[in-house]
Amino acid sequence: MKDIWEESDLMGMGQWDVSIQMCGEKLREWDAKVYKKVPRRTNWLKRRLERLTNMRLSRGLVEEIREVEEELRVLRRSQETAAWQRCRPFVLRDGDRNTAYFHNKATERKKRNRITRMVDKDGVMKEEKEEIAEIVVDYFNELSTTSRPQINIDDLGMxxxxxxxExxxxxxxxxxxxxxxxGLKEMHPCKSPGPDGLPALFYKRYWDLIGAKITTVVLNFLNGGQMPEQLNYSHVVLIPKKKDPTNMKDLRPISLYDSIVFVRANDREATVNADILRRYEGLSGKKVNLDKCETSFSNNLESNIRESTKSILVMREVEWHDRYLGLPTLLGRSKKVSFASIKDRIWKKLQGWKEKLLSRDGKEVLIKSVAQAIPNYAMSCFKLPTTFCHEFESIIRKLWWGSSGGKNGIHWKNRGFMCRPKVEGGLGFHNFEAFNEALLAKQLWRLYSQPHSLLARIYKARYHPHACPWEVGLGAAPSYAWRSIMGARQLLIQRVRWRIGNGKCINIWQDRWLGGEGSGRVINPTRLLHENACVSTLIDENNGCWRDDLIKEVFFAVDYERIKSIHISRRLPEDKLC
Known part of the structure; x- marks a missing residue:
């Protein structure tokens, strides 16, 4: 590598871009001459090893077998590393070491991401690579061209x-x-190589050799504003919004802005909303794409108001927004229909894997890192139907036990074993119903622990303006999201404990405030102290300690020891749930 860099540096007359380009070309030549011979060398070593193992053993033969096995191991490892880099399977970074798997993964990804045809702005289908590239460039040139908006300086004050x-x-x-x-160290070694084809791994590995020249170019730009034109060359990364996209409107850049706005359906508010968008365009320099904007109205709105509002906003009308951040915006009576897309995503993700390409360990990583992660976001917001959860587990069990071609493999263990934690002898797969409840309980805890978040303030204003979120009922006409979160209330209540500060918020007999195993409540029957007595009654506020004589008089020995084991801060802060 040192020889290649010095030669390219000399031939490029010190120009960094020429050096990088020539270095890449030399590496590709080396790859063709040396690395492409690795499969042939591997096959030869396999045959050699087979012949040696069939011969009569001797000290020299054993040593030769070891040398062949070591070289074979090194070559296989290099092939697997190259296949891994080509595949870039970041989710399965600790999974299979199966070269066939990595090759198939890369091939499928390349096939799926390839754009084979595109409709230009005149509606004509183009299939040549150069024509498709021209359509993409023209689209973004038009999108990035300024319309010279007039900026109102007063708007900056908002x-x-x-x-x-500082x-x-x-x-x-x-x-x-x-x-x-x-900054280079923070970059992923194999993600997003530029037009030169060299990933960040190349620059990291040979930084001592090429770092000085690269650093000079970067600092000249950052500190002096000198931007070489070729430094700005990059790949356009697009995300398809549907399968087999043929229009640039079906693709979007990697940078996304998800926004949803609620307004009353009248001319005044529609005009204000349109003015806000206009001001945003002027201040940010970004054009709002009205072709991708949609508006929907409630069913009981009069048609004339609907038409008037649409004409002001200049957006197309839809019956409802089907998805927002991957979740349904409206839930009907059938929750199975609303969440059917999640099941389809899991099924499609697992159907694309060939069983012969995955070992048992690889299947486990695939299931835990990919399949089980797909419904996590939905399950943290909604209670999924129980039948859905069982169907998720059924799909996973079929993959695990080798079901294929419409035939079910033998399930040697039941569902309980597969969902049991590994420390208890199981496989550690999700019990989706229990996991769903746990995620919703976590969401309920966030409403308490992060009261200033937008979601917490909305729920508090709507459902529990004067109480803790789990101390109230469902309220009038609750949303499905709120009913889902409140369904996990009991799970949270069973595990939450009070951390004692001044004790003024904690009921001695009803609340859970004792540490250790058990319910967290005192086992004493109510006596000497009234039923609404607070823990502050048991605390000496002057000295910041427990009132030992009172506790010994009121409680049994077991509760006495548990209470005395709790540390009291002399500052007597507010009580907290934990």
Whole structure:
């Protein structure tokens, strides 16, 4: 590598881009001459090893077998590494070491991501690579061309200042070479190589050799504003919104802005909303794509108001927004229909894998890292139907036990064994119904522990304005999301404990405030102290400690020891749930 870099540097007359380009070409030549011979060498070593193992053993033969096995191991490892880099399976980074699997994964990904045809702005289908590239470039050129908007300086006053003077001073400091190297270290080694085909791994591995020249180019841009044109070359990364996209509107750049706005359906609010979008365009320099904007109305809205509002917003009308952030915006009576897409995603994800390409360990990683992760977001927001959860588990069991071609493999263990934790001798797969409840209980805990979040403030105003979120009922006409979260209330109540501060919020007889195993409540019957007595009654506020004589008089020995084991802060802070 040192020879290649020095030669390319000399021939490129010190120009960094020429050096990088020539270095890449030399590496590709080396790959064709040396690495492409690895499969042939591997096959030859396999045959050699087979012949040696059939011969009469001797000391020299054993040593030769070891040498052949070691070289074979090194070559196989290099093939697997190359296949892994080509595949870039970041989810399965600790999974199979099966080269066939990696090759098939890369082939399927390449086939799925290939754009074979595209409709231009005149509606003509194009299939040539050059024509497709021209359509993409024209689309983004038009999208990025400024319309010279008029900016109202007064609008800038509505933007809150987030950068302090100290922060601004620090941002104005000159960039240093250490920061360039630190930025490189944070980059994933094999993600998103540029047009030169060299991933970040190349720059990391040979930084001592090429770092000085690369650092000079980067600092000249960051500190001096000198931007070489070729440094701005990049790949356009697109995300399809549907299968087999043929129009640029069916693809979107990797940077996304998901937004949903609620307004009353009248001319005044529609005009204000349109004005806000116009001001946003002027201040941000970004054009709102009205072709991708949609509006929907409630069913009881009069048609004339509907038409008037649409004409002001200049957006197409839809009956409802089918999905928002991957979740259904409206839930009908049949929850199975609403969440059917989640089941389909799991099924399609697992159907694309050939059983012969995955070992047992590989299947486990696939199930736990991919299949079980798909419904996580939906399950943290909604209670999925029980039948759905069982169907998820059934799909996973079929993959695990080798069901294929319409034939079910033998299930040697039942569902309980598969969902049992590994420390208890099981396989550690999800019990989806229990996991769903746990995620919803976690969501309920967030409403309590993060009361200033937007979601917590909305729920508090709607359902529990004067109480803790799990101390109220469902309320009038509750949403399915709120009913789902409240369905996990009992699970949270059983496990939540009070952390004692001043004790004024904790009922001695009813609340869970004792540590250790068990319910967390005192086992004493109510006596001497009234039923609404608080823990603060048992605390000496002057000295910040327990009132030992009172506790010994009121409680049994078991409760006495558990209470005395709780540390009391002399500051007597507020009580907290934990």
């Amino acid at each position: 933007i809150n200042k987030c950068v302090t003077e 922060m601004n001073t620090e941002l104005d400091n000159m960039f240093m070479m250490e920061e360039v190297k630190a």
